[in-house]
Each structure stands twice: as structure tokens, then as C-alpha cells.
Amino acid sequence: xxxxxxxxxxxxxxxxxxxxxxxxxxxxxxxxxxxxxxxxxxxxxxxxxxxxxxxxxxxxxxxxxxxxxxxxxxxxxxxxxxxxxxxxxxxxxxxxxxxxxxxxxxxxxxxxxxxxxxxxxxxxxxxxxxxxxxxxxxxxxxxxxxxxxxxxxxxxxxxxxxxxxxxxxxxxxxxxxxxxxxxxxxxxxxxxxxxxxxxxxxxxxxxxxxxxxxxxxxxxxxxxxxxxxxxxxxxxxxxxxxxxxxxxxxxxxxxxxxxxxxxxxxxxxxxxxxxxxxxxxxxxxxxxxxxxxxxxxxxxxxxxxxxxxxxxxxxxxxxxxxxxxxxxxxxxxxxxxxxxxxxxxxxxx
Amino acid sequence: xxxxxxxxxxxxxxxxxxxxxxxxxxxxxxxxxxxxxxxxxxxxxxxxxxxxxxxxxxxxxxxxxxxxxxxxxxxxxxxxxxxxxxxxxxxxxxxxxxxxxxxxxxxxxxxxxxxxxxxxxxxxxxxxx
Numbered sequence: 149x150x151x152x153x154x155x156x157x158x159x160x161x162x163x164x165x166x167x168x169x170x171x172x173x174x175x176x177x178x179x180x181x182x183x184x185x186x187x188x189x190x191x192x193x194x195x196x197x198x199x200x201x202x203x204x205x206x207x208x209x210x211x212x213x214x215x216x217x218x219x220x221x222x223x224x225x226x227x228x229x230x231x232x233x234x235x236x237x238x239x240x241x242x243x244x245x246x247x248x249x250x251x252x253x254x255x256x257x258x259x260x261x262x263x264x265x266x267x268x269x270x271x272x273x274x275x276x277x278x279x280x281x282x283x284x285x286x287x288x289x290x291x292x293x294x295x296x297x298x299x300x301x302x303x304x305x306x307x308x309x310x311x312x313x314x315x316x317x318x319x320x321x322x323x324x325x326x327x328x329x330x331x332x333x334x335x336x337x338x339x340x341x342x343x344x345x346x347x348x349x350x351x352x353x354x355x356x357x358x359x360x361x362x363x364x365x366x367x368x369x370x371x372x373x374x375x376x377x378x379x380x381x382x383x384x385x386x387x388x389x390x391x392x393x394x395x396x397x398x399x400x401x402x403x404x405x406x407x408x409x410x411x412x413x414x415x416x417x418x419x420x421x422x423x424x425x426x427x428x429x430x431x432x433x434x435x436x437x438x439x440x441x442x443x444x445x446x447x448x449x450x451x452x453x454x455x456x457x458x459x460x461x462x463x464x465x466x467x468x469x470x471x472x473x474x475x476x477x478x479x480x481x482x483x484x485x486x487x488x489x490x491x492x493x494x495x496x497x
Numbered sequence: 498x499x500x501x502x503x504x505x506x507x508x509x510x511x512x513x514x515x516x517x518x519x520x521x522x523x524x525x526x527x528x529x530x531x532x533x534x535x536x537x538x539x540x541x542x543x544x545x546x547x548x549x550x551x552x553x554x555x556x557x558x559x560x561x562x563x564x565x566x567x568x569x570x571x572x573x574x575x576x577x578x579x580x581x582x583x584x585x586x587x588x589x590x591x592x593x594x595x596x597x598x599x600x601x602x603x604x605x606x607x608x609x610x611x612x613x614x615x616x617x618x619x620x621x622x623x624x625x626x
Contacts, residue, residue: 369567401599402585408562408570412598 151475152221154482154489157323157382157425157451159228160253160266161206162187167256171248180241188232206455209260215454216263222482222489223263224451225253226295226323226382230269234297234337235329242271247281258290265489267295267323275310282311286318292488293320293380297327298337303361303379304368312374321378321423321486324361326354337361355388362389362422363396369409371421378421378485382451385427390442393418419444423485425451426477428464437467449485450478504608504619512614515539520554520579523618530607530618533558533590535577539609540590541618542579547602551583561587561596579604 162168165187169177206212216223227249233242246269253266268285270278282294294315301307303324315322330337330350337357358381364370371377381389396414400407410417426448431437440448450465457464468474483490507525515521515534522531522544529544531554546553557580565571578587578596587596593604608619 372567404587404597404599405562408565408597409567411564 150219150221152479152483153217153219154222154224154450154478154486155216155220155452155454156224156380156449156482156485157226157325158212158223158454159206159456160209160225160249160257161228161455162249162252163207167252168245168248171251171255172244176241176244188229209257209264212257212454213261213264216261221263222265223261224292224323224482224486224489225257225264225266226293226325227253227267227269228456230271231295231297231325231327232329233271234273234299234327236271236273239271239273239277242273243277243281246271247284250281250285254285254288254290265290265292265486267291267293268320270294270296270311272296272299272308272311275307279310279314282314282318282320286314286320291318291320292486293323295323295325295382297325298357298361300337302364302368304364304366304370308370309373312370312377316374316377319376319487321380321488323380323382324358325381325383326357330354330357355384358384359388359392362392362418365422366396366414366417367407367410369407371417372409376487378423378487380423380425380449380485382425383427383453384424385431386424386443386448387431387436387439389418389424389447390439394442415444419447423447423449423481425449425453426464427453428466429453429457432466434467440467445473445476446481446484448477449482504621506610506617506619509616509618512611512616515616518558520544520558522552522554525618525620528620529554530620532609532616532618533579535590537575537577537591539611539616540577541607541609542588542590542593543605543607545605546581546583546586546588547604548581548584548586548600551581553579553581553588553604556580556582556585558590 165180165185230246230249233245236242250269258264268282268291270281272278285291365379393415400410400414424447465474465477468477509523509532517534520531520533522529530541531544532539532541535558544552544554559578559580560572560574561576561578563571563573563576577590579590580587586599588604589596593606595603610617610619
């Protein structure tokens with residue numbers, strides 16, 4: 149049997165509102181047209197002016213399928229533009245936009261290749277509305293995750309509990325990904341200090357959001373409440389996590405009485421529940437990979453970050469010399485992280 | 498031929514010499530041993546934190562938070578621990594084990610006997626006075 153190779157982070161781009169209008173009420177479509185709605189940039193990070201035209205794989209499912217490496221057996225589609233909505237002030241519009249895009253993925257992308265699975269996009273402004281959207285599509289056989297970018301609340305807070313509960317109900321992993329507006333405006337998760345003033349600031353400081361999120365998830369006891377939940381950090385890399393988890397363990401030993409619901413070390417909680425998509429674009433230094441030895445062997449998963457990444461799968465994991473470790477990162481670990489992938493027969497093209 | 502291991506009984510004072518919750522530290526055969534009176538009886542431990550060697554008997558004897566649901570604290574008076582003054586790692590007074598399993602290391606503990614108003618620490622080796 150072909151060994152599984154799972155791309156945990158393959159983005160979907162939508163070029164035109166016309167692709168989404170059929171998936172919303174006529175009045176909402178009118179509302180967007182009247183407001184001169186512009187599709188969010190497909191490369192949402194500030195300073196990124198990449199464009200993905202049909203045929204390049206960003207918005208064309210058939211082209212994306214044709215571009216997949218032949219050994220890839222499963223692809224988790226993570227729509228890119230709904231992530232941007234953490235920076236929108238119109239919460240209802242964000243949900244309508246994301247729901248329409250979810251329907252677009254189901255209708256246009258899933259039929260294009262049997263390897264395609266998808267993460268249900270849910271803007272996190274309104275936990276109950278997000279949960280409703282998760283329950284609307286959670287039963288779809290190709291749904292394997294939900295995906296959102298953090299808003300200003302810590303991921304440990306009750307704000308997100310309806311999302312976690314709905315995801316857990318359906319056995320869906322939770323993918324957490326930057327939205328691109330972190331620190332820029334009120335709404336998305338904040339960065340420390342005075343906030344970023346350049347795109348370089350933003351890129352370099354994004355791990356701050358992930359660090360707060362991981363700390364909140366573990367110390368606030370989210371995994372005590374939602375015992376089967378898996379959270380996958382995508383777009384943040386992993387290099388920030390090992391020192392943080394070490395520090396969390398050290399503080400927990402002395403201050404356990406503050407969080408008595410943690411009956412094992414934070415790093416052990418994370419090993420069970422949290423995964424990190426390797427950011428092959430920036431995590432190339434051997435020192436970064438040395439840090440990986442501080443993580444649980446199941447912690448890392450591979451994602452191509454297509455169409456944003458300019459590298460193939462091999463480059464993304466260039467720091468992994470050990471063949472067994474590589475196979476875990478591309479196969480066993482993703483299958484464990486996205487439980488719904490394993491529940492289905494491996495897709496064969 | 499086997500040699501029976503005997504416990505030496507070392508007198509450390511009268512019951513009334515002890516203040517509840519406060520360790521008194523003795524040199525018993527070259528070993529620093531702290532003895533404390535609590536509402537659950539006397540306990541004796543070696544005055545050395547297994548983490549980094551602090552004089553743990555300078556720490557606090559207290560009940561502690563036991564496992565609970567998130568943000569629903571459950572303080573147990575019955576679970577007696579000593580919290581190290583250096584890093585606040587907690588160890589159970591009765592077993593010497595790390596409470597909450599923050600480490601596999603444990604305190605050295607000694608049995609204590611109280612007889613006719615006198616307190617004795619039971620230690621391996623030596624002769625019984």
C-alpha cells in the first residue's frame with residue numbers, strides 16, 4: 149500500500165465575488181455589490197502583492213490538482229481569504245462570506261480531485277455563529293477540520309468554546325492560521341509593544357500570536373473540557389514552540405496550584421493535542437531543526453502552503469535527514485492530527 | 498548469614514516542644530532531618546529538596562489544590578504538602594512524592610513515633626537508644 153503523504157495546508161483562492169454570489173442570498177449578494185465589495189487579496193499578509201491568476205493553481209482546482217506531487221495521498225484545503233476576515237468589523241458579512249466560500253469549495257474543489265479534503269472556514273468573531281456553520285457542514289465526508297484566525301480573545305477563553313465544542317462533536321481538528329492583519333486594527337489578535345509598522349515586523353512577530361494562543365489553550369484547560377480536540381497551528385511555523393513549552397513546564401512545576409486542572413505537564417498536554425505545520429519557507433536553519441528534538445515526535449506535520457510557497461515538499465522538509473522522521477511528518481502525524489482522514493479509506497488516484 | 502535491618506529510634510523532643518506547621522530541624526547521625534507537627538500527626542523528612550538541594554524545611558506546610566475542572570478550584574486541607582521555598586515545588590509529607598507529579602524525584606521521609614509525650618524519628622542503621 150502506498151504510504152500516506154498528507155499536505156495539511158493547501159490554500160484555496162477565490163478570484164471573483166461572482167464565484168460566491170450563488171452561495172448567498174440575493175440580498176446579501178446585492179449588499180456586497182452595493183458596497184463595492186472587493187475580494188480580499190489572495191496573499192493577505194501586508195506587503196505581499198502576490199497574485200494568483202486562474203491557471204496558476206491558486207483559484208483553479210483542476211490546475212491545483214494537476215500540480216500536486218504524485219506521492220501526495222491527501223490534501224487539506226484551507227481557504228485563504230476567510231482568514232482575513234478576523235480584521236473585518238462586519239461580523240455578519242464575514243460569516244456570509246465564509247459560508248459562501250465553504251459552499252464554493254464543496255461544489256468546485258472537492259469534485260476536482262479525490263485527494264481533496266477541506267477545513268470549514270469559520271470567522272471567529274461570533275463563536276455561536278461559527279458553531280452553526282461547523283454543524284451545517286460537519287457531516288460532509290470530506291470535512292476534516294475547521295479553520296480560523298484568532299481574534300483578540302486568547303484561544304483559551306470561553307469565546308471560542310462553541311467552536312471547539314462543534315469541532316469535537318464532529319471529530320474535526322481545529323486549524324489556527326494567521327489572518328494577516330494581526331496588530332493592525334481592532335479585531336484580530338494583538339501583537340506586543342506598539343504593534344507592527346512594517347510588513348517585516350508583522351512577519352517576524354506572528355509567533356507572538358501563536359505563543360499566546362498555545363499558552364491560553366493549555367493553561368486555561370481547553371483540553372480538559374474538550375478531551376478529543378486536536379489543534380493544528382498553520383502558518384506560524386514551529387520554532388517558537390519548544391522554548392515556550394519548556395518554560396510552561398518550568399512555571400507549572402512551581403505554580404501548579406494556579407492551574408490544578410492540569411494533571412500533567414503542559415508539554416505533555418501539547419504532545420497529545422497540539423500540532424505544528426512546518427514552515428518550510430523560513431525554518432531552514434539547522435538550529436531550528438535541533439529545537440524540534442524538544443518536541444514530541446508526533447508534533448510536526450507537513451503542509452505545502454501552496455500556492456503561496458515557492459518550494460516543493462522536499463525543500464520544506466530539507467532539515468529532516470532521518471527518513472522515518474520525515475515519514476512521520478508527512479504521514480502518520482497528519483493522520484493522527486486529522487482524525488477524519490484516517491476514518492476514510494485512503495484516496496487512490 | 499543475614500543481618501536484620503533495624504530502625505534506630507532517635508528522640509527529638511517532647512510533643513509540646515513543637516508548634517503546629519513549623520519544622521524543627523535536627524542533626525541525626527549527620528543527616529539533617531526536619532520534624533513537623535500537624536493536625537494529622539508528626540512527619541519527618543530530610544531537609545533537602547530533591548530538585549536543587551534547598552533546605553525544604555524552611556518551606557510552607559499546607560494543604561493544596563487538588564485536580565479540578567478548569568477554573569473550579571478544590572482546596573484540600575487533608576492533602577498535606579511542604580512547598581519548597583526556592584521554586585514552590587510541592588511534596589506530600591506522608592509519602593515524600595511530588596504532589597501533582599511535577600517531578601519523579603521525591604523527598605526522603607522517616608517514620609515518626611510518639612510515645613508517652615515524646616517524639617521519636619525512626620532511622621535506618623545505628624543502635625536503638
